[in-house]
Amino acid sequence: GDSVTQMEGPVTLSEEAFLTINCTYTATGYPSLFWYVQYPGEGLQLLLKATKADDKGSNKGFEATYRKETTSFHLEKGSVQVSDSAVYFCALSDSGANSKLTFGKGITLSVRP
């Protein structure tokens, strides 16, 4: 079945550092790929998405590119802020008409001032 694997955490960075969070997936067909963020005490929010190979999703300075050849969707940000501290989930949605989301385990990012 479909699965998403995220790098182990947690990750602690200093403000303005470069961020990379790795995500790889296994799926049949042509899934859509997502990054969701969960801030402390809040629900899941869609951060960005990509629906086909070589698409780049971007939002709030975060970027991720859909790499079919490496089945990856790594999240990057050039300069993190304290306000980016949250839990980040990589997810995929299969290509069926009734598509559920399959999530990775999530990774906690803490950004120090």
Add this chain to the structure above:
Amino acid sequence: DAGVTQSPTHLIKTRGQHVTLRCSPISGHKSVSWYQQVLGQGPQFIFQYYEKEERGRGNFPDRFSARQFPNYSSELNVNALLLGDSALYLCASSFTTGQGEKAFFGQGTRLTVV
């Protein structure tokens, strides 16, 4: 505009009891999905409903059931609660069930089974 609302926000139940969780989707959204998020893990798909019909079911025992009402709100029921059912239960709404459709999540119901 109101987002996805879930109730209650927290509850504590005893093993063997049953529980009903409720979700109201965003106005105009016809699809509701339920996810279970155990501490330290990503959300796991439980059910999807669209236009009051079950459209998908995850790998959960029959103790879990759900339904969707004519106003598109939804209930998740869990019978014979186990300690392992302790989790954050998330509801997501979307306009359709289609691929890549943006799903909006509620803040969840934190269930603790003691």
